[in-house]
Every structure is written in structure tokens, then in C-alpha cells.
């Protein structure tokens with residue numbers, strides 16, 4: 001079962017079948033207790049929880065399509081990273097404001113409609129490790145409607161994982177996925193993968209339709225959140241500004257998927273982007289703003305726990321991870 005799920009996972013990501021499967025299998029369920037990371041932002045208590053990870057291989061053309069492989073490889077090697085894969089973390093942010101618990105995205109889930117295998121879908125267990133029950137979650141903000149962000153809303157049988165939570169999604173994002181023929185003409189996504197994503201996302205949004213609350217660009221929620229459209233990865237892809245007591249953190253969602261490749265080269269494409277050129281332009285513009293503002297950043301797919309700052313480096317940028325003296 002686990003092997004089947006994994007093979008499917010590899011297929012879904014459009015990755016090479018020659019991947020050493022033994023190494024992948026050896027990695028499964030190696031974490032006995034999932035870590036979480038807590039910190040305060042003004043009056044808010046923030047907890048980072050892991051949903052697991054997604055391995056993308058080969059690096060090209062998933063990343064930097066059309067760029068000479070020697071250029072990409074040397075960047076990876078100089079950063080002591082593998083040249084054969086990019087590991088994407090799945091970092092979920094939980095915000096506690098009084099009795100309210102707000103989740104930003106929900107990970108891949110149990111494979112309600114797309115099976116990502118056992119390397120992800122850990123959110124409910126990870127929340128339990130952090131002392132949060134599904135019933136305590138009051139609100140869920142979805143940054144965009146990809147399966148690794150909305151898959152965790154449902155159990156395999158279609159029932160809700162978070163029965164009391166109100167779900168929020170960009171009106172533009174909802175309209176895009178629910179249209180008769182969403183436009184992927186500017187994307188480099190694998191066509192087989194796209195077919196599955198379209199079926200899965202449409203099905204999930206249809207179930208959500210009666211209850212979901214749609215938001216517009218710059219909408220404010222709960223007196224501590226501002227939602228900013230950052231189109232390109234998807235049309236309604238949204239950055240979540242979290243603020244309290246004069247402090248701010250920006251959840252950059254899927255603005256970028258690799259620290260060592262996309263900060264120095266925000267113009268390099270990513271196969272998961274719906275509009276490759278627009279995503280690159282948005283990435284470059286937002287990185288400039290984050291660097292200028294010295295803003296604290298939270299990133300969904302960057303290495304655990306995804307917290308840091310963007311710094312200018314020459315004409316480009318670099319990721320400065322926050323570090324901690326002890327776990328927790």
C-alpha cells in the first residue's frame with residue numbers, strides 16, 4: 001500500500017521513475033513525534049506545524065527550465081545541496097488569537113482525491129502534538145487552491161477534518177478553478193499532473209461552495225490579518241500579512257519553492273506556476289518589497305520552520321533563515 005502510494009506520488013509530481021525507491025521508502029514515517037515551533041507576534045501566539053514534505057526530482061525542468069544545467073548545478077553544489085532533487089517542506093502556520101485558532105492552508109491531507117503518499121498529510125497528528133484538536137480550529141485561510149494546500153480539508157470519505165472551521169478563499173481563485181476551462185496556456189506544468197489537479201480541485205471547491213467565504217484583494221480579517229493578491233503561481237494566489245501590536249509577519253505562501261535557486265534567481269521559472277512569466281515578475285517585485293521593509297517572513301515550502309528575512313544581494317536576493325538556540 002505504502003509502496004503503491006509512493007509510486008503514485010512520484011508520478012503525480014512528474015518525477016523520474018529511476019529514483020532510488022529504497023532511499024525514499026527508508027525515509028517514510030521516520031519522525032516519531034512531530035516538532036512544532038512557537039513564537040509570539042504582538043498579542044498573537046503563532047505555531048508552525050509540519051505537514052511533511054514533497055520531494056521534487058529532477059531539479060530541471062521543475063525548476064529553471066531552459067537554464068544551462070551547469071549553472072543550476074553549481075548553485076546547488078555551492079550551497080551544499082543535492083543536484084538531483086529539491087525537498088519542499090510543508091509548513092503550516094496556526095495563529096491563536098484568544099479563543100480563535102486560524103490555520104493558513106491545510107497540507108496534502110489523507111489523499112482525499114490525490115494521493116501524495118505517507119511523506120505528507122501529517123497535519124492532524126502534528127496539531128495534536130502541538131496540543132490543538134481539529135474542533136478547536138475556528139478559521140482556515142486558503143492561500144490558493146492547489147492540492148497540497150486544500151487537500152487537508154477533507155478526510156478520505158469526504159467528511160470535514162475541521163468540522164467547526166470557516167474556510168476563506170480568494171474570489172478570483174475560486175472563479176478561476178470553477179470556470180469551464182481554466183487557462184494554463186502560460187504554464188509549464190506536466191499535462192498529466194494538471195488533469196488530476198483540475199479534477200481534484202474542482203471537486204473540493206464544489207463541496208466547499210455552500211460554506212466558503214470569498215475574499216477580495218486587501219481584505220482584512222479578525223483585526224490581525226490582511227490578504228494581498230500576488231498573482232502568477234495561481235491567479236488568486238494570496239500573501240497573508242499577520243499583524244499585532246506593531247509587529248508584522250508576511251506568510252508568502254508559494255511565492256517561491258527553493259531558497260538556494262529562487263532568491264538569487266527570482267526570474268527562473270517553476271513548473272507549478274500557472275503563469276510562468278507573471279509568477280517570476282510577482283516574485284521579483286515582492287522580494288524587493290520584503291527586503292526593503294526588512295519584514296519577517298514565513299514560507300510554506302522553504303526549509304523548516306520556514307521563518308526568516310529576505311536580504312538584497314547585488315541585483316538579487318538571499319534568504320536569511322532565523323535560527324534558534326534550542327528546539328521549540
Ligand SMILES: [Zn+2]
Nearest residue numbers: 146148149254
Ligand atoms: Zn504549494
